[in-house]
Amino acid sequence: MTTGDAIVLACGLLLSAWLGWQSWVGGPGGEVIVFVNAERHASWPLDQDRQIKVQGVKGASVIQIEGGAVRFVSSPCTHKLCIRSGWLRRAGAATACLPNQVSLLVTGVKSIGQGYDAINF
């Protein structure tokens, strides 16, 4: 194993670690984006509790936002894997109901414009 090989290995490990950090270490969730048929359907902030009905290809999925997290409550699929994936809380977290073509993606809190009600300079 030459020095060049070791450098390739080290760079590969660093790249994996950096990508892992980017995707998996998210911080608190600020907003959930609902995708229907792989297109952005709606987005909702996570700070207000609500229940939303989303129409997918097989029927209506109900998602619930409560306490800064979001989850599927009901869905017209057979295995209910979407419901069983539980609460999504951190930025970058995602789940989907594939038979119904509905998916959720949590994005982070935007520091300007969303985290504050008003900013005065």
Add this chain to the structure above:
Amino acid sequence: MTPSTSKLQLSQAHEDRLIAGFTALAVAIHILEAAFPSPLPGIKPGLANIITLIVLLRYGWRLAIWVGLLRVLVSSLLLGTFLTPTFILSFSGQLASLLVLGAAWLLMRRALSIVGFSMLAAMGHIAGQITIAWLLFIPHPVVWQLAPLLLAAALGLGLVSGIIARGVLVRL
């Protein structure tokens, strides 16, 4: 198509025979490997790449491209996945892998051994597959959450393939 007198030049017929033979070997390894289940979808040991790497180091990049692409094509015909999404991913991964190998061959040939080439080829392969999967099949940002896991697995398996390839190369 007269045989060349120079030691470095291969005649067309001789080159064709080399490509055919190495491709057949690579296809055999690929098919055998397809019989084993993999722990995660889309992750394979990729042992057929050993042949591509040996061809690269002994006969150059051009022959390696022939062997690599032909192997993917013929294997997909034999396994019945030709022109399926599997084939599109496999082919684009192989293409990306060969491009990375070509760049490495041009720029870093003296610094790397076959193990380094193997790791670069594996990472190029998975990067090409993730990109095509994101562009064509799953245009959802969650694909990039899989990227670190797949890349790390590719790096490790590339290392293993490279070590095996080195063992083969010293005995040839």
